[in-house]
Amino acid sequence: MRTSQVPITGRPQCYGHMLTVAPDLSRRRELTNINKTETIAFLALRPVHTVVMTSFIRDNGIENSLNQGKFFGYRNEQRELEGVAPIGHTTLVEAQIDAALKALAFTVMSNDVFLDGERASHVEPVLE
Secondary structure: OOOOOOOOOOOEEEEOOEEEEOOOHHHEEEOOHHHHHHHHHHHOOOOOOOHHHHHHHHHHOOOOHHHOEEEEEEEOOOOOEEEEEEEEOOOOOEEOOHHHHHHHHHHHHHOOOEEOOEEOOOOOOOOO
8 A cells, every 4th residue: 555645734644653644434334235236246347356255245145243244335426336345354355446445444444343332353554
């Protein structure tokens, strides 16, 4: 992940020695079973890379405790999916653009996802 050098103005976030600007999270939303068809269609664009996520959804639906996490999506201005990620016990990300990847990765690193009433375990940033 490329980090941006920014002046102190703006919304900097500090992870260890890196200073980055928080991504636009307004386009990130938790997905529900209503989004199942759209999500499967998005994941079908790269079926080999997304077979695990697709299997979770086909077997359990999007909202199911068997997934041991929550599915999040990132949408463009036309409200089309540009990124999907199950975040929880297993965290995977499929993103078409850098902004989607950054927003979904930030969701994992910010540790603001709750599973069954408890905060997800802390994940150390692995992207550079």
